[in-house]
Amino acid sequence: MTLESEVRQHIGAIVEGLRAKDLDALRRVYAEDVVSYDVEPPLQHVGIDAKLTNWAKVFTLFEEVDYELRDLTLIVSTDLAVGHGFGRVSGTLRDGTPTKGMWVRATFVLRKRGNDWLIVHDQASVPFDMATGRGVADLEP
16 A cells, blocks of 8 residues: 555544544544634534544534545645545535535645554645625535
8 A cells, every 4th residue: 555545544444433523533544733713613623532522513413424535635644644625514404404515625744653654734725705794605625
């Protein structure tokens, strides 16, 4: 298995963990000291518990969760990997309403610690309209 395929497999574990609504599985993909720039305030979330709190919020909103990652591009060295693409959380809300969600720009930075790749930084963002200061959430890749 190549280093790139190892990293792709690790990022794929996020997709599996989200679809299963499995916080323990998600805990295994992030470093304890992960720094996350997520779409909701504050500006940064520091540490694994803060990151998992964000995913737990998603699980309280959705009865069924789907996650799609498109156009993932990776640069991988022996112990550092950087990736970017587009991610979307969608599914069925608790009240039964289906939602296709919104696409975000997704960036991942991973370090190899021992035999495992761990996400040490991630960022999800939406572009914004400079005239209004509002996010633009209806774009598609």
